[in-house]
Amino acid sequence: MEKIEELKVDNLSFSFGFKEILKNINFKLKKGEVVSIVGPSGGGKTTLLHLCAKLLTLEAGKIRNSFKSSSFAFQEARLLPWKNVIDNISLGLKAKNIKKQKADELSKNIALKFGLQIDDFEKFPKDLSGGMKQRVSFARALVLNPSLLFLDEPFSALDIGLKKELQSLLIEEINTNQLSILFITHDLMEAIKLSDEILVLKAEPVGHIVKSFKIDTPREKRDDSFVYEQTAKLLSDEYIINTFELGFK
Amino acid sequence: MKFLFKIIKDFPSYLWSGWGSIASIFLFFALWDFGNQLYGNLVLPNPKDTIITLFSMLSEPNTLNDIVITIKRAFFGFCISLVFGSALGLLAGLFATASMMSRPIVTILVGMPPIAWIVLAMIWFGMSDMTVIFTVVVASFPIIFVGALQGTRTLEGDLKQMADSFELPFKMKMFDLYFPHIFSYVFPAWVSALGMAWKIVVMAELLSANDGIGAALAISRSQLDTTTALALVLIMIGSLLLIEYLILEPIKREVEAWRK
Numbered sequence: 001m002e003k004i005e006e007l008k009v010d011n012l013s014f015s016f017g018f019k020e021i022l023k024n025i026n027f028k029l030k031k032g033e034v035v036s037i038v039g040p041s042g043g044g045k046t047t048l049l050h051l052c053a054k055l056l057t058l059e060a061g062k063i064r065n066s067f068k069s070s071s072f073a074f075q076e077a078r079l080l081p082w083k084n085v086i087d088n089i090s091l092g093l094k095a096k097n098i099k100k101q102k103a104d105e106l107s108k109n110i111a112l113k114f115g116l117q118i119d120d121f122e123k124f125p126k127d128l129s130g131g132m133k134q135r136v137s138f139a140r141a142l143v144l145n146p147s148l149l150f151l152d153e154p155f156s157a158l159d160i161g162l163k164k165e166l167q168s169l170l171i172e173e174i175n176t177n178q179l180s181i182l183f184i185t186h187d188l189m190e191a192i193k194l195s196d197e198i199l200v201l202k203a204e205p206v207g208h209i210v211k212s213f214k215i216d217t218p219r220e221k222r223d224d225s226f227v228y229e230q231t232a233k234l235l236s237d238e239y240i241i242n243t244f245e246l247g248f249k
Numbered sequence: 250m251k252f253l254f255k256i257i258k259d260f261p262s263y264l265w266s267g268w269g270s271i272a273s274i275f276l277f278f279a280l281w282d283f284g285n286q287l288y289g290n291l292v293l294p295n296p297k298d299t300i301i302t303l304f305s306m307l308s309e310p311n312t313l314n315d316i317v318i319t320i321k322r323a324f325f326g327f328c329i330s331l332v333f334g335s336a337l338g339l340l341a342g343l344f345a346t347a348s349m350m351s352r353p354i355v356t357i358l359v360g361m362p363p364i365a366w367i368v369l370a371m372i373w374f375g376m377s378d379m380t381v382i383f384t385v386v387v388a389s390f391p392i393i394f395v396g397a398l399q400g401t402r403t404l405e406g407d408l409k410q411m412a413d414s415f416e417l418p419f420k421m422k423m424f425d426l427y428f429p430h431i432f433s434y435v436f437p438a439w440v441s442a443l444g445m446a447w448k449i450v451v452m453a454e455l456l457s458a459n460d461g462i463g464a465a466l467a468i469s470r471s472q473l474d475t476t477t478a479l480a481l482v483l484i485m486i487g488s489l490l491l492i493e494y495l496i497l498e499p500i501k502r503e504v505e506a507w508r509k
Binding site for chain 2: 050053055071072074076078080081082083091092094095124125126140144150
């Protein structure tokens with residue numbers, strides 16, 4: 001029997017020195033699901049994501065990750081400046097000992113899919129626009145065909161058009177390959193568009209999850225008006241108002 | 250290997266781009282000749298005479314011998330600096346305390362005028378090869394050391410984290426992450442250290458050796474032979490230009506194509 005792929009976080013707490021960052025975090029991410037964690041900046045969202053991706057060492061609590069593979073797309077593209085587009089995309093493949101020729105071929109295919117041109121393949125990151133860099137960063141994460149993708153506000157610096165384009169590419173991946181995503185954002189509309197479950201992380205006094213919202217509408221049916229409506233509904237929620245400190249003083 | 254091939258492939262187009270520099274060198278010769286017409290042959294011999302003297306000198310085994318000796322000293326001193334400067338700089342960069350502590354020492358080394366080192370070296374080692382090589386090492390070492398130190402200090406945490414997230418094996422981290430970054434700092438430091446070594450070696454020879462280009466320069470001064478002195482200067486500058494523009498610059502272009 002095939003093992004069920006899931007990410008389960010139990011009672012997680014974390015602190016930098018004496019400063020407590022996260023306390024008693026519990027959630028579960030199943031195969032093919034998108035869970036997003038929303039909250040104001042500086043609330044420990046990125047720390048939580050890094051803990052889940054094993055980029056930080058866990059202190060207290062448990063993280064069980066039975067996903068076969070995972071990859072990470074950061075807020076900034078974080079490309080190696082001395083490598084061209086294709087070599088940047090194929091980095092993860094080469095780390096998995098895939099032959100250069102095969103890795104380059106896979107990288108080229110996914111680069112085209114993510115809207116890069118053949119002319120761009122040999123370019124260095126310095127010659128790419130911010131949006132192009134983020135495309136490369138996405139391609140680098142998805143070329144590995146991960147079953148779990150960690151996203152750390154990757155859309156925050158992009159214009160609306162590109163945001164939509166990359167989001168629909170992700171939705172396609174979710175539908176065809178059952179990609180699971182743990183998604184961090186401060187943008188409620190993004191979260192509503194992509195997620196099955198939205199967890200609200202409140203920063204004060206110590207980062208903890210105050211509420212969870214589930215969205216059952218299939219992703220294809222979430223058009224702009226649906227997203228606006230849901231966002232308006234969430235924004236009137238007492239927990240959201242408290243978490244983002246929206247209350248008028 | 251691929252790199253070397255690319256350097257050779259791009260070489261003709263690089264040479265072709267050199268017309269501008271050649272024009273500016275000719276302009277310099279014109280100014281030089283103008284100076285000669287103003288001040289006369291004793292003060293500033295004209296370029297033509299200088300170049301004729303240069304060629305007749307180059308056919309003498311004595312001059313060639315001097316050049317070889319000077320190159321040997323500069324190269325030897327530079328290599329010592331290169332090995333120790335790079336290694337110690339990298340090592341110091343790895344530890345915050347070591348890099349902090351090495352800063353004032355580097356400041357002293359950089360700030361101390363080379364002429365003072367030459368005097369000290371003459372007292373310590375007498376009139377020997379050792380004096381010249383020591384001065385070259387002391388003058389070029391801090392440049393390389395600082396380059397290597399900065400290379401290791403400025404490694405970005407963000408990129409390291411990215412490398413961790415893709416589980417790059419140690420070998421890939423070395424060759425794809427650390428090495429290109431450090432090299433981009435160390436290589437320019439090597440280039441400026443080489444230039445420094447070439448200048449210092451002649452100065453040290455002038456004061457503390459009986460052979461080499463510097464010593465020949467000292468002799469031409471005592472004989473008030475301005476033409477020979479200028480021809481020797483041409484040799485020094487010419488060789489520096491050749492090394493810089495025919496070897497180092499093409500390498501630098503390929504190695505640093507990714508830079509802004």
